Ligand SMILES: [Fe+2]
């Protein structure tokens with residue numbers, strides 16, 4: 470009886486486009502959906518530091534090293550905003566990290582691909598952050614307040630990420646022929662994994678229906694993917710590069726690009742733990758967490774000592 | 782040994798002198814000093830503020846959405862608290 474009443478209030482808020490806050494009543498499935506989505510998003514930011522971190526020591530100039538450091542630091546910050554947003558739903562940080570470290574939680578499949586050359590750092594900023602921005606701009610209007618607010622902060626910070634990536638692509642594409650080749654090779658390798666970032670096709674996306682109904686997502690995977698391709702092609706053309714897709718061409722009648730779907734079998738394989746770098750990423754996360762254990766223990770002991778001193 | 786991240790703190794930022802402190806998010810830290818430093822690193826990497834407050838999340842007392850209606854009810858029927866309730870002669874103009 471009482472629950473029914475709460476449910477009506479919740480549904481009424483949904484109908485009126487209102488925002489849900491942590492202390493509001495919400496259906497269990499809404500809460501579960503959010504915890505899963507926000508924590509996966511947080512894990513993606515944190516694991517996403519690894520492929521780029523791989524190039525910090527080898528960045529080709531002091532300027533590019535500073536930029537890459539700042540970008541990777543931002544991604545760490547994004548992870549932290551998102552973990553605390555998830556924690557407002559009644560889960561806690563240790564639980565979330567544990568799920569990541571034991572391989573129980575998922576994160577974006579894109580970060581299981583290797584960064585082989587410096588051009589990959591350009592391609593990631595341009596394409597991967599570009600795709601992430603498209604998704605995150607939509608999420609600024611998601612129905613859960615703390616998630617929406619985290620997204621607003623994140624979107625403000627993201628635009629430099631994409632621009633620095635495109636700048637690298639410009640340098641390489643307009644450089645020597647070897648550099649241009651490197652840029653083309655990076656685009657070839659990152660194109661389809663980037664398209665996969667928007668998730669499976671709408672017809673096969675198990676969580677989409679609820680996400681749209683509850684206004685957690687406002688646009689479907691396929692809509693976002695199409696918009697990304699439309700927006701990116703001009704940037705590809707400017708660089709004088711080509712995407713690895715023979716079917717890609719502008720369709721006058723639909724005023725949008727036709728393009729090939731990524732290999733969804735590969736996507737499933739990577740997301741279930743068998744991509745080129747899944748094991749390496751998980752091992753690196755676990756090692757970093759283990760190496761930080763003494764720091765957390767020392768900080769806890771120091772805080773306790775000071776509290777005892779105050780109490781005495 | 783439990784491997785904890787420390788308690789949650791809420792962070793408030795003042796953008797410019799004279800402006801109110803606005804809640805911007807939360808973080809984990811073991812003590813006040815660390816909370817303040819983490820807040821600086823996490824929420825003011827681009828000069829978003831000139832002053833920070835951090836407060837233990839558990840120390841915050843808040844109203845609950847369920848009694849939103851009755852709790853704020855006393856203000857509902859007091860139109861005389863608003864300037865538009867009063868008639869001022871047109872000749873006086875803006876007051
Ligand atoms: Fe990010």
Ligand SMILES: [Fe+2]
Nearest residue numbers: 544598627630
């Ligand atoms: Fe980013």
